[in-house]
Amino acid sequence: MGNEASWDWNTDLKEIPVEEWKERFNWVEDFQISPDGESVASIVNVDETAFQVCVNGEVWDNAYEKIWGLKALPDNGFSALVYDGEEWTLARDGEEWSGRFDFIWDFQVTPDGKYLGLAFQKDSEYGMVVNDLPWDQTYTNMAGMTLSDTGTSAAVVQAAPMKAADVDSFKEGLFSVALNGTAFDHTFLNIWDLSFDATGRRLAWGVRLNREAYTVARDDIVWDRTFQGVWKPVFLTPENVLAPVRESGKWKLFRDNEPFWKRGYDQLWKITLSPAKGDIAAVVADSFGKWTVAVNDRTWDLTCDTMISDIFYSADGSCLAAVFKHKGLWNLSVNQTPWTLFADKIFTPGISPDGSLVAVVIEKQGKYHLAVNNRIIAGDYDFLTAPVFSPDQSKILVKGIEKGIYKRRILSV
Amino acid sequence: MNENDAEIIEEATDEAVEKGLERLTSERISEVINQVLHKETGARFKAYVDTCMRCGLCSDACSYFLSNDRDPRFSPAAKVKQTIWEMLDKKGKVSKDFLRRAVHIAHLECNVCRRCSMYCPFGIDMAYMMLLVRRICHKLEITPQYIQDTVNSHSVTMNQMWVKEDEWIDTLQWQEEDGREEFEDLRIPLDKQGADIMYSVIAPEPKFQAGLIYQAAVIMHAAGMNWTMPSRPGWDNSNMAMFTGDNEISGRIARTFFETAAKLNVKRIVMGECGHAFRSTYDVGNRQLAWTMAPIEVVHAIEFYHELLTAGRITIKEKFSKKVTLHDPCNVSRGRGLHDMARKIVAMTCSDFVEMTPNREHNLCCGAGGGVINCGPPYKKERMRNNRAKAEQLAATGAEVLIAPCHNCHSGLEDIIHHYNLNMEVKFLGDVLFETMEKKIYRPGE
Ligand code: SF4
Ligand code: SF4
Ligand code: SF4
Numbered sequence: 001m002g003n004e005a006s007w008d009w010n011t012d013l014k015e016i017p018v019e020e021w022k023e024r025f026n027w028v029e030d031f032q033i034s035p036d037g038e039s040v041a042s043i044v045n046v047d048e049t050a051f052q053v054c055v056n057g058e059v060w061d062n063a064y065e066k067i068w069g070l071k072a073l074p075d076n077g078f079s080a081l082v083y084d085g086e087e088w089t090l091a092r093d094g095e096e097w098s099g100r101f102d103f104i105w106d107f108q109v110t111p112d113g114k115y116l117g118l119a120f121q122k123d124s125e126y127g128m129v130v131n132d133l134p135w136d137q138t139y140t141n142m143a144g145m146t147l148s149d150t151g152t153s154a155a156v157v158q159a160a161p162m163k164a165a166d167v168d169s170f171k172e173g174l175f176s177v178a179l180n181g182t183a184f185d186h187t188f189l190n191i192w193d194l195s196f197d198a199t200g201r202r203l204a205w206g207v208r209l210n211r212e213a214y215t216v217a218r219d220d221i222v223w224d225r226t227f228q229g230v231w232k233p234v235f236l237t238p239e240n241v242l243a244p245v246r247e248s249g250k251w252k253l254f255r256d257n258e259p260f261w262k263r264g265y266d267q268l269w270k271i272t273l274s275p276a277k278g279d280i281a282a283v284v285a286d287s288f289g290k291w292t293v294a295v296n297d298r299t300w301d302l303t304c305d306t307m308i309s310d311i312f313y314s315a316d317g318s319c320l321a322a323v324f325k326h327k328g329l330w331n332l333s334v335n336q337t338p339w340t341l342f343a344d345k346i347f348t349p350g351i352s353p354d355g356s357l358v359a360v361v362i363e364k365q366g367k368y369h370l371a372v373n374n375r376i377i378a379g380d381y382d383f384l385t386a387p388v389f390s391p392d393q394s395k396i397l398v399k400g401i402e403k404g405i406y407k408r409r410i411l412s413v
Numbered sequence: 414m415n416e417n418d419a420e421i422i423e424e425a426t427d428e429a430v431e432k433g434l435e436r437l438t439s440e441r442i443s444e445v446i447n448q449v450l451h452k453e454t455g456a457r458f459k460a461y462v463d464t465c466m467r468c469g470l471c472s473d474a475c476s477y478f479l480s481n482d483r484d485p486r487f488s489p490a491a492k493v494k495q496t497i498w499e500m501l502d503k504k505g506k507v508s509k510d511f512l513r514r515a516v517h518i519a520h521l522e523c524n525v526c527r528r529c530s531m532y533c534p535f536g537i538d539m540a541y542m543m544l545l546v547r548r549i550c551h552k553l554e555i556t557p558q559y560i561q562d563t564v565n566s567h568s569v570t571m572n573q574m575w576v577k578e579d580e581w582i583d584t585l586q587w588q589e590e591d592g593r594e595e596f597e598d599l600r601i602p603l604d605k606q607g608a609d610i611m612y613s614v615i616a617p618e619p620k621f622q623a624g625l626i627y628q629a630a631v632i633m634h635a636a637g638m639n640w641t642m643p644s645r646p647g648w649d650n651s652n653m654a655m656f657t658g659d660n661e662i663s664g665r666i667a668r669t670f671f672e673t674a675a676k677l678n679v680k681r682i683v684m685g686e687c688g689h690a691f692r693s694t695y696d697v698g699n700r701q702l703a704w705t706m707a708p709i710e711v712v713h714a715i716e717f718y719h720e721l722l723t724a725g726r727i728t729i730k731e732k733f734s735k736k737v738t739l740h741d742p743c744n745v746s747r748g749r750g751l752h753d754m755a756r757k758i759v760a761m762t763c764s765d766f767v768e769m770t771p772n773r774e775h776n777l778c779c780g781a782g783g784g785v786i787n788c789g790p791p792y793k794k795e796r797m798r799n800n801r802a803k804a805e806q807l808a809a810t811g812a813e814v815l816i817a818p819c820h821n822c823h824s825g826l827e828d829i830i831h832h833y834n835l836n837m838e839v840k841f842l843g844d845v846l847f848e849t850m851e852k853k854i855y856r857p858g859e
Contacts, residue, residue, distance in 0.1 A: 307671075309676075
């Protein structure tokens, strides 16, 4: 993204009727909408075993036996995983990759849209493929596929064979991390949560060394200390790694093998950084069943009995929003102030770069609404997707479906 | 007691247990036992240990005791006496032979069904005590092989049966295609953001019983539900780590499960007919993570079918006419009180129903749950012997069809029926619903 300035911020309303697609095709699947809101797409069934992708009413040239995983891309195009003649490949705006596979899945895209990554299986061997370039080496098993923001790829791979129910071989540690297809030397009992640094060259992950000892590895080098548990590590700088670890029954934040935050929590996960301000936030349980957000080891004044599903910083770090569920209903808390949404569902919030505006799509009793700074500004849609603020923050792009018509609206905020 | 029993009990040698025992030193044994019993327990454990009067009132509650001619060694209190009390008395300094027996008692002679605690005047939870023994076995690395393999699988793949990620999706797509025989536009929507329901299953479904996914898809489609299934790990709601005392992996499984649902922004999770997975998601796995309850509502298939039938979303074409009986799985009945709801579904779908006795929360366990069946083939004969009381209970019903809304129960009961030559067919509630429902799409107001 980042080219929002070139989008049409002046036309109040553009409409594309989609209800009639249902007449044209046997069935229409779930709608995907491009970031700029100019295109709406869906997988459609055109014949008994023939599927196509329909974008703004025009179908891609080729029909396929199967299509799934349709995604809107940051460049406002669409990609999907397509199957024909017993082979899978990826099609981007109707153009197929040259690579053919027995199966592909876990479709990931970098934020700038330059790299598209997939997991593949070919002849029962596993690997990743990025921009049509498959890994040279493949493995008998693979998990935790991760595409970095710069297009490098990594996964947990099985480095040695294991027979069925072979608990002895398993105990020896069979798994390694492969970066761009090449496995590191060490094998571990378990590896989880691969985490790249911003350059996509360094990697950290959580490991289990034996039944009881958990720790962190950075570029295949493990921390000296071991713990009762570990969650996803995060690069604080290219040299420093943070990770929540469990010690003496409490979860603590460690940096490079040393305690970093002073407090211990009943739970501590989802480390989220604000590079602009250098703040570190996490979702924590202060005590059993009492959820809140901790920023630099100080907890928010927030009452949450159920779950905090995610936290998000604005680009300038001035705004931190938490999506939380209390007494069975979803809500948003922005810089410690809870909103009054009380929704059945709440989607990923969008925050303006200066942190002054927060927009979020919610669902209440089957209808979608858009709230900005705790005020519902558009509502009663059958479907709404993530809104976008204009670069000058005076407008918001609303993309949704209402009574069978896709509507691209520009509203002032 | 039958003279051969002692031999039979020890006959199954389990490589993982034997190799694990070989590796142990006496220091390690006492260190682990003392750590678990003194550092990982609290007031509840102390109360149980101090309160039990060894009165034996709980003995007749245990189907192992009943199936073994009331052999006192199988009474719940005796199981604790032979394990925890001795460990406490000896301050953890116990022998390898003692541990071999302790593994066996905790994993094969108690299926943590909690029936005994209903009969104890103090409500002592023997299942909790046996799970503590399993926790010790886990740390000592002497857990039986086959169940350990399921936990290994969970830890790597987040599913219980080493189902590969592509196999999972491929199976769903194949079931979707087959389902189009019923409804030409049937879908199993993958990763549908903002669906109302995430449907989740246990790993044996894609591995061996894919037809159950097909049935569920037909039911969802006919009922007009806005639903989805995840393509990524987090789809398996089972949790074998909960039964081996690997609490850390158990928590990781539960986290993956609930975060998968949260990422899809669903309102609730509907799960297939599985008892232990239900227990894991509403009671055990969530607590390990500091969630007092399931952070996203988990609806068991029994509750879901009941909802669809009473709301008229599914209608019955013709009731099932064979004589049926119903097995109440402990984890959904004793654990969650869904037994009357299950009976209502049976009443709506079947015309000839006979109760088994005892029933509802007093039902005898299938003898397979709690991880017992997952200890695998080496222990099958023994499991059959320990299931005699259940076999007698089943035979007394005279039913042709046994409905068991729980996967473990289902497999365990099939073994019992085969072993004791009972002429019965086992079905899930979903099987009955699928067979009797009208295959038409619900439209509000019609
Ligand atoms: S929990 Fe169940 S199997 Fe275990 S001792 Fe009690 S009644 Fe017997
Ligand atoms: S657990 Fe309860 S019923 Fe059983 S022996 Fe102890 S006190 Fe008696
Ligand atoms: S398998 Fe079924 S009856 Fe058996 S312990 Fe589980 S829920 Fe109980």
